[in-house]
Amino acid sequence: MCCFPSHCRSMRRTMLVMQLLRGAVEHAGSSSRCGVEPLISAVRGISSSSQQFSNFGRTHPSSCTDTDHPKVLITGGLGQLGVGLAKLLRRRFGKNNVILSDIRKPPNHVYHNGPFIFSDILDYKNLREIVVNNNISWLVHYSAVLSAVGESNVTLAKEVNITGLHNILDIATEHGLRVFVPSTIGAFGPSSPRDPTPDLCVQRPQTIYGVSKVHAELMGEYYHHRYGLDFRCLRYPGIISADSQPGGGTTDYAVQIFHAAVKTGCFECNLRSDTRLPMMYIDDCLRATLEILEAPADTLVRRTYNINAMSFTPHDLIQEIQKVLPDLKVTYNVDPVRQAIADGWPMALEDSAARRDWGWKHEYDLQELVQTMLTHITTGNQLAQAY
Numbered sequence: 001m002c003c004f005p006s007h008c009r010s011m012r013r014t015m016l017v018m019q020l021l022r023g024a025v026e027h028a029g030s031s032s033r034c035g036v037e038p039l040i041s042a043v044r045g046i047s048s049s050s051q052q053f054s055n056f057g058r059t060h061p062s063s064c065t066d067t068d069h070p071k072v073l074i075t076g077g078l079g080q081l082g083v084g085l086a087k088l089l090r091r092r093f094g095k096n097n098v099i100l101s102d103i104r105k106p107p108n109h110v111y112h113n114g115p116f117i118f119s120d121i122l123d124y125k126n127l128r129e130i131v132v133n134n135n136i137s138w139l140v141h142y143s144a145v146l147s148a149v150g151e152s153n154v155t156l157a158k159e160v161n162i163t164g165l166h167n168i169l170d171i172a173t174e175h176g177l178r179v180f181v182p183s184t185i186g187a188f189g190p191s192s193p194r195d196p197t198p199d200l201c202v203q204r205p206q207t208i209y210g211v212s213k214v215h216a217e218l219m220g221e222y223y224h225h226r227y228g229l230d231f232r233c234l235r236y237p238g239i240i241s242a243d244s245q246p247g248g249g250t251t252d253y254a255v256q257i258f259h260a261a262v263k264t265g266c267f268e269c270n271l272r273s274d275t276r277l278p279m280m281y282i283d284d285c286l287r288a289t290l291e292i293l294e295a296p297a298d299t300l301v302r303r304t305y306n307i308n309a310m311s312f313t314p315h316d317l318i319q320e321i322q323k324v325l326p327d328l329k330v331t332y333n334v335d336p337v338r339q340a341i342a343d344g345w346p347m348a349l350e351d352s353a354a355r356r357d358w359g360w361k362h363e364y365d366l367q368e369l370v371q372t373m374l375t376h377i378t379t380g381n382q383l384a385q386a387y
């Protein structure tokens with residue numbers, strides 16, 4: 001239901017678009033992007049079988065060759081983060097050198113924009129076949145069941161987040177891959193220091209998601225020490241993106257509010273107004289991921305790093321959005337499961353080690369985040385593609 005009087009809405013939208021366009025153009029002129037190469041257009045081939053797919057890069061060569069660049073497999077690639085990461089990595093390494101995979105059917109724009117393959121991380125043999133047949137050298141392991149969904153299906157979360165991770169680590173070790181596994185603010189719990197939370201401290205999370213991510217951090221580090229696995233891990237804050245939807249987490253409200261603000265002018269928030277959590281705009285998150293993947297091994301003093309950008313409460317976020325959309329109306333209907341999770345999570349992550357060791361630096365603060373999100377949602381992806 002809409003809160004704006006209908007006769008005002010279209011005029012408000014037009015004004016908003018113009019205001020945001022102006023801001024976005026200024027922002028584009030003043031801040032640098034990720035320093036990636038222009039997208040290389042390459043002929044695309046698609047196969048539904050990993051065996052047919054195996055010669056993809058050689059059959060349709062782009063200007064990036066396998067010897068120049070890693071061959072990357074992204075698992076769980078159809079979630080909130082995977083498609084954006086594939087786009088970034090394809091600009092850097094060539095379209096055919098980055099394979100997205102998932103157990104779901106991709107939307108057309110994903111299917112037609114680069115290699116996509118079915119891969120269930122619980123199927124060890126199939127995963128190994130994909131790695132071998134496609135000469136994979138880097139594995140980005142995004143498949144997961146997130147915090148809120150995990151609490152409603154612990155069995156699935158254990159399977160995907162723990163058994164699936166074991167498959168990934170074993171295959172990566174067997175084939176000498178570099179492997180990136182994201183961790184999360186959810187890997188901490190109520191007994192961790194919360195503001196800020198250091199890299200090394202008590203980790204006693206109270207969700208299956210958090211427990212499985214601590215397990216992933218420790219297993220990856222163990223395989224690194226024991227077998228020399230090139231394991232790399234970042235603890236992401238809640239990630240905020242305009243053109244991909246969150247997959248059932250505790251921080252989802254901070255994405256949903258933007259869509260509601262633009263579309264209806266009303267939002268029902270499922271966390272208390274004073275719940276402070278660490279958050280990050282997706283571009284910063286994906287750039288950090290590329291940066292740690294590319295960091296020379298001898299710069300990595302540890303294998304699991306916190307990264308931080310901003311922290312805010314629903315109240316702070318609403319105030320910032322209302323600077324652009326003053327008529328936004330927010331009500332609260334607190335979800336006790338999500339609230340209990342959020343109350344045990346960090347308010348900010350201490351990330352000086354990432355900044356020191358491999359030069360991590362965020363670009364988006366709350367003000368830039370709001371401007372950018374409203375611009376993307378209001379204008380679709382037109383501006384983003386023009387950058």
Ligand SMILES: NC(=O)C1=CN([C@@H]2O[C@H](COP(=O)(O)OP(=O)(O)OC[C@H]3O[C@@H](n4cnc5c(N)ncnc54)[C@H](O)[C@@H]3O)[C@@H](O)[C@H]2O)C=CC1
Binds near residue numbers: 185251
């Ligand atoms: N989005 C966020 O705010 C944050 C994400 N992360 C981590 O980043 C990674 C990616 O996150 P999102 O894209 O947000 O997750 P998401 O929940 O949006 O997507 C996860 C994907 O995994 C796939 N998947 C589920 N079971 C699978 C299986 N058996 N085999 C293969 N794929 C399977 C799903 O189909 C889904 O597309 C996850 O590991 C998550 O824990 C960490 C902190 C914050």
Ligand SMILES: CC(=O)[C@H](N)C(=O)O
Binds near residue numbers: 148185186209
């Ligand atoms: C912070 C996360 O890991 C995720 N967004 C969640 O809320 O579960």
